[in-house]
Amino acid sequence: MKNPTGNVVAHLRRCAVLVFMVQLLFIVVGAGSESIMRQQACTDFQSASFLRGTTLKVQFLLFPSSNPSCGQLLSIHEDIQNSSFNASLGTKIIIHGFRALGTKPSWMDGLIKALLQAAQANVIAVDWVHGATAAYHTAVGNVMKLGLEISSFIQKLLTMGVPQTSIHLIGVSLGAHVGGLVGHFYEGQLGRITGLDPAGPKYTRASREERLDPGDALFVEAIHTDADNFGIRIPVGHIDYYVNGGRDQPGCPRFISSGYNYLICDHMRAVHFYISALSDSCPMMAFPCSSYKNFLAGHCLDCFNPFLVSCPTIGLLDNGGVNMEKLPTEVKVYLATAASAPYCVYHSLVEFHLQKRRTLDTNIEIIFLSSNSSFSTSIIIPMHQTTGRGLLTHSDPLCQMESLTLQYRPKSWMRNKDEAPVVGQFCTALLPVDTSEKMFCLSQLLTLTQENPLLHSLPIVCD
Ligand SMILES: *[C@@H]1O[C@H](CO)[C@@H](O)[C@H](O)[C@H]1NC(C)=O
Ligand SMILES: *[C@@H]1O[C@H](CO)[C@@H](O)[C@H](O)[C@H]1NC(C)=O
Ligand SMILES: *[C@@H]1O[C@H](CO)[C@@H](O)[C@H](O)[C@H]1NC(C)=O
Numbered sequence: 001m002k003n004p005t006g007n008v009v010a011h012l013r014r015c016a017v018l019v020f021m022v023q024l025l026f027i028v029v030g031a032g033s034e035s036i037m038r039q040q041a042c043t044d045f046q047s048a049s050f051l052r053g054t055t056l057k058v059q060f061l062l063f064p065s066s067n068p069s070c071g072q073l074l075s076i077h078e079d080i081q082n083s084s085f086n087a088s089l090g091t092k093i094i095i096h097g098f099r100a101l102g103t104k105p106s107w108m109d110g111l112i113k114a115l116l117q118a119a120q121a122n123v124i125a126v127d128w129v130h131g132a133t134a135a136y137h138t139a140v141g142n143v144m145k146l147g148l149e150i151s152s153f154i155q156k157l158l159t160m161g162v163p164q165t166s167i168h169l170i171g172v173s174l175g176a177h178v179g180g181l182v183g184h185f186y187e188g189q190l191g192r193i194t195g196l197d198p199a200g201p202k203y204t205r206a207s208r209e210e211r212l213d214p215g216d217a218l219f220v221e222a223i224h225t226d227a228d229n230f231g232i233r234i235p236v237g238h239i240d241y242y243v244n245g246g247r248d249q250p251g252c253p254r255f256i257s258s259g260y261n262y263l264i265c266d267h268m269r270a271v272h273f274y275i276s277a278l279s280d281s282c283p284m285m286a287f288p289c290s291s292y293k294n295f296l297a298g299h300c301l302d303c304f305n306p307f308l309v310s311c312p313t314i315g316l317l318d319n320g321g322v323n324m325e326k327l328p329t330e331v332k333v334y335l336a337t338a339a340s341a342p343y344c345v346y347h348s349l350v351e352f353h354l355q356k357r358r359t360l361d362t363n364i365e366i367i368f369l370s371s372n373s374s375f376s377t378s379i380i381i382p383m384h385q386t387t388g389r390g391l392l393t394h395s396d397p398l399c400q401m402e403s404l405t406l407q408y409r410p411k412s413w414m415r416n417k418d419e420a421p422v423v424g425q426f427c428t429a430l431l432p433v434d435t436s437e438k439m440f441c442l443s444q445l446l447t448l449t450q451e452n453p454l455l456h457s458l459p460i461v462c463d
Contacts, residue, residue, distance in 0.1 A: 026308035040428050042055035042070035043087045045104035045125075056131030056142045058149045063123045065116045069109065070085060076153050084122075085127060090166040090191075091122040091157060091231070095150070097173030097199060102133035107170070107271045112277035116188045118316055121168075126150060132174070139174060141201055147181030154182065154190075163219060164193040172271055173230065173279065174199045176212050176222065180236075183216030184209060197231040197270035204232055212236045214329040220317050221312075223273060225249055226266035239312045241284075242334050243273055245292035251339030273343050277314040281342035282395075284314035285321075286333035295334040296378075298349050298389035302432040306331060311432050336393045345393040347431040352379060352406070354386045354424040355445060362422055364448065368458070370396040378409065388422075391431075396428045399462035405453035406446060423450040426456075 043061055062069035064084040068409075072083050086189035092115050096105045108125060114121045129141040131365045154167060167190045171179035176195030183190050195212050204350070213236055214220045220237035224246035244250060277284040288307065289300030303311035307326045311318040314335075319327060337343035350366050350462045360383050367376040373396060381388030394401070408422045427441040438461055448454055 003305060038335050042067075043073040044071060045108070045127045046129045047104065048099070048102035048130045052130075054131070054134045054138050056128060056145050056149075058131070058146060059127040060153055060184060061125045061127055063112045063116065065120070065123075065127065068113050068116050068123075069313075074124070074153075076149070076156060080156060085157075085160075087157075087160045087162050089121050090119065090168060091162060092119070092168045093125065093150070093154075094123070094125045095169060095175030095178050096126070096128070096132065097171075097175045098136050098139045099129050099132040100411040102129060104129060107268065107275070110275050111170075114275045115170075118278040118280070126175075136201065137175075141246050143174065143178055144181065147178050147185065150178065151185040152183045154186070157304050164189045168192040168194070168224070169217070170194045170196065170274075171212070171405075172196045172265065174234075177203055177206075177210070180212030180216045181210075183212075185218075188215045188217055190217045192219045193217040193221075193237075194274070195220070195236060196274055197225045197267050198236055200227070200230055200232040204234060211388065214238050219327065221320055223314060224275070225268075225270040230264070230267040230422060235332055238327040238329050238331065239286075239322065240330065240332050241286050241312070241314060242292060242332055243269070244284075244336055245334070250337065272341065273337065274314065276342045276344060279342065280315070281360040282344040282346065282397075283346045284335060284337075285311045285347075285431070286314070286335040287311060287347075288331055288333050292334050296336075296391050298351070298391050300334070301349055301429075304434070309434070336391070338395050340394075345395050346398055348392045348394065348398055349389060349431060349433055350377065350379060350392045350428040351387060351389045351430050351439075351440075352381060352424050353427070354381055354422070356423070357384055357386055358422075359383055361389065363411070364422070365392075365405075365407045365409045365425075365453075366392060367405045367453070368392060368394055368398075368401040369403045370394070370400050371402060371406070392428075397462065398428070399460045401458045401460065403455055403457045405455050407453040408448040408450045410450055424448075428458075428460075 060074040062074050062085055063071055074080050074083055095293060112123050117328040128146050132139045169179035169182060176198035183193050193216055198212050200254055221239045222237040223241045224231055225243050229245040249266045249269040253262045256262050257328045267316055287300050288301060289295040294300060307322050308324060310321055312322050314334050336345055338345050352364050362381040363378055365378050367374050375392060376392035377388035377390050377392040379388040425441055426446055427439050429439045446454055
């Protein structure tokens with residue numbers, strides 16, 4: 001009895017597998033009966049009060065592309081063939097998480113519509129609002145049973161000839177770990193699991209069997225947006241996107257006075273980033289790096305290590321757009337976003353090369369100007385070095401930048417002591433920077449002063 005919790009978990013798992021097998025038998029035996037009426041009426045999500053919401057009740061709702069706001073109730077005991085389910089298309093199954101207020105998630109309709117627009121697929125939402133409410137730990141207590149119900153439902157799809165690889169689970173928060181359990185029942189042979197800020201509390205130290213991990217599907221990806229609070233800190237997929245560093249999101253309130261939105265804004269951003277990526281306004285491409293700080297400092301500019309040439313991109317591309325025979329696991333990749341939708345931004349490397357080394361750190365502010373917006377960053381050229389670099393993120397493409405300004409910004413205590421101008425060359429390139437040929441450099445030397453920003457045109461043509 002060294003590890004009593006471990007024993008209980010192991011016992012629960014054995015029971016669960018047994019229940020699962022009994023359910024499978026039931027489905028296989030029942031598969032022949034075709035006694036089901038087509039569900040004509042639309043079915044909405046359940047709502048649960050705190051008092052009666054603790055027992056698990058699951059609904060599988062299919063949302064057809066012809067009428068994306070009308071859920072068709074699919075029953076595990078009924079004939080799915082008589083619904084709009086199309087077995088020759090892929091299937092996307094959305095699993096929500098803990099529902100503090102016992103209501104349908106506000107992002108659900110948006111995610112369903114975005115998926116239906118981005119892919120020809122069966123989009124199914126698992127409604128377990130009944131069972132996901134009351135206290136977080138009661139919701140966690142329902143996770144195993146829910147995982148079994150979803151596994152049985154998938155088994156029913158497989159008996160209709162749906163390939164395992166065409167199944168894509170999209171789990172939000174706690175729902176991501178439910179997806180992991182389901183994937184584990186299928187021994188990692190389902191096509192894909194996307195975890196949208198997989199839950200942290202009770203899961204950070206859980207075993208791989210209990211939480212989402214790269215063994216749960218052929219491709220597992222996670223988008224992390226609240227790793228310091230409701231989200232999980234550790235990587236759980238083949239590719240783990242730490243958006244804006246994975247902790248605090250731009251545009252989210254920083255003060256408790258903002259109420260509920262303050263509590264869940266960072267956590268829920270993962271869903272909104274995913275919806276934005278599905279709508280394809282610009283690619284949400286990410287870059288492997290040892291930390292977000294190093295990424296912003298311009299130290300990680302391409303995806304060669306470990307992805308060879310391709311960079312992972314949030315959305316529906318196979319394997320996140322990474323083109324490799326065997327995917328590496330638990331790779332942390334980083335990207336920045338804007339504060340509001342569409343969140344995606346372009347990442348450009350900006351560099352300044354001094355003509356002469358200086359005996360102190362040199363801070364330079366760089367602003368890109370498009371016809372209607374400006375985007376800025378600061379870079380530091382460390383003392384005794386010649387090059388300073390950093391990332392500048394912008395929501396309009398690089399080739400739409402008309403000009404830029406550069407200004408020498410000495411620390412306040414230096415302002416009167418260092419009046420010598422800073423002379424050097426400016427270069428930029430859109431990430432990923434694979435070859436030096438892609439660098440664009442202004443041909444003449446620039447002379448920067450602390451008094452006025454230097455304005456220069458940025459003649460990069462769109463190709
Ligand atoms: C399928 O649904 C239609 C109504 O939409 C019904 O007439 C038919 O009997 C159903 N078939 C089966 C096998 O359930
Ligand atoms: C199912 O999807 C396939 C592929 O898009 C399509 O050719 C077929 O017509 C669809 N079947 C039904 C019944 O809609
Ligand atoms: C700026 O202009 C471009 C095209 O001229 C447009 O696509 C973009 O939405 C505009 N951005 C803002 C913030 O108004």
